[in-house]
Amino acid sequence: MSVIVIEFITLDGIVSDPDGSEGTPTGGWAFRHGPEAVAGDKFRLGRTLDEGVLLLGRATWRLFSRLWPGQDDPFAARMNAVPKLVASRTLSRDDTSAWSNSRLLDGDLIDAVEAERRDVVIAGSLSVVDRLMAADMVDEYRLLTFPTVLGTGRRLFPTDGPHRELECLAAEQAGAAVLGRYRRAAR
Numbered sequence: 001m002s003v004i005v006i007e008f009i010t011l012d013g014i015v016s017d018p019d020g021s022e023g024t025p026t027g028g029w030a031f032r033h034g035p036e037a038v039a040g041d042k043f044r045l046g047r048t049l050d051e052g053v054l055l056l057g058r059a060t061w062r063l064f065s066r067l068w069p070g071q072d073d074p075f076a077a078r079m080n081a082v083p084k085l086v087a088s089r090t091l092s093r094d095d096t097s098a099w100s101n102s103r104l105l106d107g108d109l110i111d112a113v114e115a116e117r118r119d120v121v122i123a124g125s126l127s128v129v130d131r132l133m134a135a136d137m138v139d140e141y142r143l144l145t146f147p148t149v150l151g152t153g154r155r156l157f158p159t160d161g162p163h164r165e166l167e168c169l170a171a172e173q174a175g176a177a178v179l180g181r182y183r184r185a186a187r
Helices: 047-051 058-070 074-081 109-115 126-134
Strands: 003-010 053-057 084-087 102-104 120-123 140-146 166-174 177-184
Touching: 003 126, 047 074, 053 058, 053 126, 058 074, 058 084, 109 126, 120 126, 140 166
Parallel strands: 003 120, 003 140, 053 084, 053 120, 084 102
Antiparallel strands: 140 177, 166 177
16 A cells, blocks of 8 residues: 655645635646646556545545536546545535545544555645655655746645655656656665
């Protein structure tokens, strides 16, 4: 089992509001590069979605639950079919019925991820990512880096965060962005 974090990110490390749904002044930065920059399986998840589980925080789950069920391309079919765990203290089980294969995470986030036998993919969901990073549970980061510098916003790796050593697995151009795959360096 691996824990894989996927994020849209700017050159200066900002991950907040890539689609503009939060209404921030600099929001929508990833989508300014056109739909082809963000459409489809840009993170090269492939079989990981077929065999793994998607872990989402409440806000990301709500956004995705309005976006993906109405899509009918092959990647959307994978997103709709993958089992989805939702980390939320405010959503109810009835709420999660809005998107197929979604269920509320029972108990503690860290315990649930440790007990999972499948690969766990976290998309967006910065509060979930923060907790897993603090517990040193992230095995791989797949970052779609856009040629944008915002100067302000929420960073994936805070300036006062712990030192981390990562190994680059791959880097490839994906439209206007670059997909970088990094895993934790051997200890």
